[in-house]
Amino acid sequence: MHETPTHFLNINYYLKKYLGKLPEPPLHPGTKQPIKPEDLEPIFAKELIKQEMTLEETVAIPEEILEMYEMFRPTPMVRAKRLEKFLQTPAHIYFKNESATISGSHKINTALAQAYYNKKEGVKTLITETGAGQWGSALSIACKFFGLKCLVFMVKVSYEQKPYRKIIMQTFGADVVASPSNKTLFGKSVLAKDPNNPGSLGIAISEALEIATQDQDTKYCLGSVLNHVLLHQTIIGQEAIRQMEIAGEYPDIVIGCVGGGSNFTGFATPFVIDKISGKKKDLRLIAVESTACPKMTKGDFRYDFGDTAQKTPLLKMETLGCDFIPPSIHAGGLRYHGNAPILSFLNQEGITEKIAFDQPAVFQAAIDFAQAEGIIPAPESAHAVKATIDEAIKCREQGIKKVIIFNLSGHGLLDLKGYEDFLQSR
Numbered sequence: 192m193h194e195t196p197t198h199f200l201n202i203n204y205y206l207k208k209y210l211g212k213l214p215e216p217p218l219h220p221g222t223k224q225p226i227k228p229e230d231l232e233p234i235f236a237k238e239l240i241k242q243e244m245t246l247e248e249t250v251a252i253p254e255e256i257l258e259m260y261e262m263f264r265p266t267p268m269v270r271a272k273r274l275e276k277f278l279q280t281p282a283h284i285y286f287k288n289e290s291a292t293i294s295g296s297h298k299i300n301t302a303l304a305q306a307y308y309n310k311k312e313g314v315k316t317l318i319t320e321t322g323a324g325q326w327g328s329a330l331s332i333a334c335k336f337f338g339l340k341c342l343v344f345m346v347k348v349s350y351e352q353k354p355y356r357k358i359i360m361q362t363f364g365a366d367v368v369a370s371p372s373n374k375t376l377f378g379k380s381v382l383a384k385d386p387n388n389p390g391s392l393g394i395a396i397s398e399a400l401e402i403a404t405q406d407q408d409t410k411y412c413l414g415s416v417l418n419h420v421l422l423h424q425t426i427i428g429q430e431a432i433r434q435m436e437i438a439g440e441y442p443d444i445v446i447g448c449v450g451g452g453s454n455f456t457g458f459a460t461p462f463v464i465d466k467i468s469g470k471k472k473d474l475r476l477i478a479v480e481s482t483a484c485p486k487m488t489k490g491d492f493r494y495d496f497g498d499t500a501q502k503t504p505l506l507k508m509e510t511l512g513c514d515f516i517p518p519s520i521h522a523g524g525l526r527y528h529g530n531a532p533i534l535s536f537l538n539q540e541g542i543t544e545k546i547a548f549d550q551p552a553v554f555q556a557a558i559d560f561a562q563a564e565g566i567i568p569a570p571e572s573a574h575a576v577k578a579t580i581d582e583a584i585k586c587r588e589q590g591i592k593k594v595i596i597f598n599l600s601g602h603g604l605l606d607l608k609g610y611e612d613f614l615q616s617r
């Protein structure tokens with residue numbers, strides 16, 4: 192009895208089939224040659240490396256992962272009728288509610304899969320970094336469920352300013368360390384230069400990687416960007432396309448926000464396949480980012496590192512440069528310098544469109560959505576809300592009915608500081 196999909200859907204299979212080409216492969220930082228699976232084995236579980244490179248059409252989801260998904264999946268696909276009425280639009284608006292997962296965002300979908308495969312290969316501890324804390328929270332839950340230890344390097348400013356995410360991670364038994372820390376040589380070197388360094392995702396990744404490569408029982412996990420993460424998130428899109436079938440509609444526009452590209456691409460994948468196969472040629476797919484971190488709309492498309500310390504493989508992506516430090520915004524999950532290679536490729540091929548919004552416009556949309564639908568969106572997800580509202584208003588002005596769907600990647604109940612600042616600024 193599975194209401195949830197039983198397979199992950201591999202977009203690369205379809206890109207090869209219908210376009211005859213693929214995103215360019217990651218390169219070894221030393222040799223500049225395409226990376227080999229062995230190169231990644233000190234860091235990632237073997238099965239995840241296989242999934243990173245596979246050209247199979249689907250990857251079967253193991254029973255143990257499905258059992259966990261069934262605790263909260265399928266997530267609802269909701270017709271936002273009160274929002275339609277508020278906007279007085281003839282458009283039909285639907286949202287896929289990934290805020291209804293156990294961790295409050297889509298990140299748990301890949302966290303459970305990554306924890307499972309690591310456990311199966313005998314790994315004892317998973318290490319990661321977290322900025323705003325959504326990814327660290329999801330991975331702590333997944334590690335607890337599969338009996339793994341979890342160590343999270345949390346960017347020091349967030350550690351100090353966002354105590355509640357830290358408490359969530361600790362509730363699930365994770366060790367949370369403020370980064371830069373004196374647990375690693377790299378952290379020590381940073382602290383020696385500047386004892387008050389506030390930390391960054393780049394530093395936290397370098398610390399996590401340093402520990403992960405020290406022994407075989409410990410591996411590293413990433414919450415976005417990589418192919419296997421986007422693959423796991425296709426569970427969202429597969430449910431969405433079925434739910435739209437049940438609703439008797441097919442979208443004209445598909446929208447999602449972009450930090451590293453995983454929730455949008457996972458949500459959009461089945462629709463991308465319909466578009467590139469010629470079945471739905473006119474479908475529009477809109478990826479939304481923050482003007483504070485505009486890698487899609489202002490970045491270059493080139494090989495770049497995933498971290499500031501330049502230790503990761505080189506990825507071909509839309510990037511602002513691995514040393515880019517975005518200003519502090521409330522949508523912490525969108526503050527990553529690069530975009531997933533797969534989504535960068537889709538953008539470059541003109542299959543997907545990209546747009547950026549600034550923080551005040553996004554919070555106004557978030558509040559309109561909250562007042563209509565009763566859910567406070569994560570500031571990240573509110574970027575998708577803003578794009579949806581703009582498209583729905585165009586429908587009103589042009590007097591045409593379109594079906595618009597977006598992914599509500601998470602709720603904002605732990606991001607109320609952002610709402611407070613916005614309400615006070617009005």
Ligand SMILES: *Cc1c(COP(=O)(O)O)cnc(C)c1O
Pocket residue numbers: 296297298325326414415416448449450451452453454455524525569571572600601602
């Ligand atoms: C992390 C996060 C994002 C951005 O990451 P993607 O990999 O682009 O999905 C978006 N929304 C929420 C709620 C997040 O936690």
